[in-house]
Amino acid sequence: MKEIYKNLYQFTLYIPNMDFTIHQYLYKSNPSILFAAGTVQQININMAEIKNILGERKLKYIFVSHMESDEAGGVFLLKNEFPDVNIICGQLSARELFGFGYDGKILPMNNDEYLNDGELKLKFINYPSEVHLQNGLICFEENSGILYTSDLMLKFGNGEGKIINSNWHDEIKNVCDNRIPVERAKILSESLSKINPKFIAVGHGFCVKL
Ligand SMILES: [Fe+2]
């Protein structure tokens, strides 16, 4: 675990044979939010440290970009620990969570929608996550400038605790030119151009300081 940005704690599982990292992040804001529920393996390892960092605080939100094991696997264990926690996710994931038998609080969000609560000013942006290119979300916290990008800007390599420098224009161009189907890339590029992040908390690979 590392405080990789102000009040943002990165938890990493490194998979050597893939040279790949899976990150989840606890943002110790008021209220607090976890970006990605992590895999079951991850949350079993990280739960004690998450509670330790939170101290007296309760975890109020978990952001789930889309339904895959690294984004959503830990939701049941987290709900056992924090029964009032709210899962923030897209409409599709909300239906899938229900289908998997999740009976906790779910807050389905849409593209360009905001959730304001205390120190958090969260904006959600739609992106075609890799599960059949259906709708996933990324999450921008406007007050801190933290953008959690899930799989959108993933990189291979051991990025645990590491930060690279870049600029937002290049990051948008790189992802929209290479990773998104052409017909969707223009829409995503326009959405991303409307925000001005300071720090990209990636789901996999190397975080980016802008
Ligand atoms: Fe994914």
Ligand SMILES: [Fe+2]
């Ligand atoms: Fe992922």
